[in-house]
Amino acid sequence: MRVSASHLRSDIYRLLDEVLQTGVPIEIERKGKRLRISPAAVGTRLSRLVRRDGYIRARPEELIHMDWSREWKP
Numbered sequence: 001m002r003v004s005a006s007h008l009r010s011d012i013y014r015l016l017d018e019v020l021q022t023g024v025p026i027e028i029e030r031k032g033k034r035l036r037i038s039p040a041a042v043g044t045r046l047s048r049l050v051r052r053d054g055y056i057r058a059r060p061e062e063l064i065h066m067d068w069s070r071e072w073k074p
Helices: 005-010 012-022 060-064
Strands: 002-004 026-030 033-037
Touching: 002 005, 005 012, 005 026, 012 026, 012 033
Parallel strands: 002 026
Antiparallel strands: 026 033
């Protein structure tokens, strides 16, 4: 949806609520340029995890039966 800056100013709270409810961004035209108001992408906690190299990816049962003799240091 495109609106002018004066329309945004007169009805900002309703327009912001509409963006939050629908997820559709609003474009504002000001001095021949466009601005966009859009909801921030919110991911799940799992999607925000940082990839770590050097970890073991296995089921717990597989870890029990692994040969740990190279890793063990008394």
